[in-house]
Amino acid sequence: EAGVAQSPRYKIIEKRQSVAFWCNPISGHATLYWYQQILGQGPKLLIQFQNNGVVDDSQLPKDRFSAERLKGVDSTLKIQPAKLEDSAVYLCASSGPEGSNYGYTFGSGTRLTVV
Amino acid sequence: DAKTTQPPSMDCAEGRAANLPCNHSTISGNEYVYWYRQIHSQGPQYIIHGLKNNETNEMASLIITEDRKSSTLILPHATLRDTAVYYCIVRPYTGGFKTIFGAGTRLFVKA
Numbered sequence: 001e002a003g004v005a006q007s008p009r010y011k012i013i014e015k016r017q018s019v020a021f022w023c024n025p026i027s028g029h030a031t032l033y034w035y036q037q038i039l040g041q042g043p044k045l046l047i048q049f050q051n052n053g054v055v056d057d058s059q060l061p062k063d064r065f066s067a068e069r070l071k072g073v074d075s076t077l078k079i080q081p082a083k084l085e086d087s088a089v090y091l092c093a094s095s096g097p098e099g100s101n102y103g104y105t106f107g108s109g110t111r112l113t114v115v
Numbered sequence: 116d117a118k119t120t121q122p123p124s125m126d127c128a129e130g131r132a133a134n135l136p137c138n139h140s141t142i143s144g145n146e147y148v149y150w151y152r153q154i155h156s157q158g159p160q161y162i163i164h165g166l167k168n169n170e171t172n173e174m175a176s177l178i179i180t181e182d183r184k185s186s187t188l189i190l191p192h193a194t195l196r197d198t199a200v201y202y203c204i205v206r207p208y209t210g211g212f213k214t215i216f217g218a219g220t221r222l223f224v225k226a
Contacts (some may be wrong), residue, residue: 004158033213042202042216043159056213090160093214104214106158 002026004107006092012113018080021110024073025094031055033104034067034077035091043091049075082114116144119203124221127197133190135220137203139182148173148179150188152199159202162188193224210225 005024013019025032030051035043046065048056052072060067064083069075079086089111095102120138127133139148147166151159163170163177165186170177175191190197202219 033188035216040218042200042218043212045215083135089176093158104159106160108156111156 004092004094004105004111006090006110009108010111010113012115014113015084018078019082019112020076020078021090021092021112023075023077023092023107025075026096027093028097028104029094029096029105030072031095032069032075033093033095034075036089037089037109039088039092046077046084066087079112082112086115087112087114118146118205118215119217121201121203121217121220123218124223126223126225127190127193129195129224129226130192133193133197133222133224135188135190135201135203135222136185137187138185139203139205142183142205146205147207148177148178148183148186149204149206149214150175151202151204152197153202154196154199159216162201193222195224195226198222198224 007022011019032049033047037043046060047067049069052069063096067077089109091106091109093106095104101115117124118141147164149164150162152162153159161207163172165177165179167179167183179186200221202216202218204214
């Protein structure tokens, strides 16, 4: 089974610019998550989708971050405008239907550097 | 907040067993213990999970205490490639529940 695909792998932008990340989950996985991982810390959940609906976005800085999963498959995460503190790895994960027993499958992430 | 407590770092000699502890004293009856690891520049990778019985797979063994308030991940013969950050997480078994990560344990395997 193909894994979770993310692109781009790396991105460098200047502060106040905008950036978008893309994620394609494992086929058939209804739940999709975006995490932010700052260097030296564990991943922090930003948003959780169930199909194309948002389940939890309580940790998403909504003044600058947005995410969508229009057709319940792939997803995009956008930052506009970016700040220096947004420099991090952005991880996408997906999980299978109820009863699946391997927790999440993560992509390799997008490393964002804001200068 | 994460519901688990782990030491920030540990060392292990190559070829020896690595025993990584985790405290989860507030675990609920429907929550499982999951372990993931994250090698540099990669996303976290699933290792093993369990409810109350000890579990073993090709990667590791998981020992859960009888009161379920703590567990130990055992890598029986650590190699240099096992150097990574290991995360212990508690969450319900069924899909769709969010996973809250703590800071994990950074394991250094030394030659």
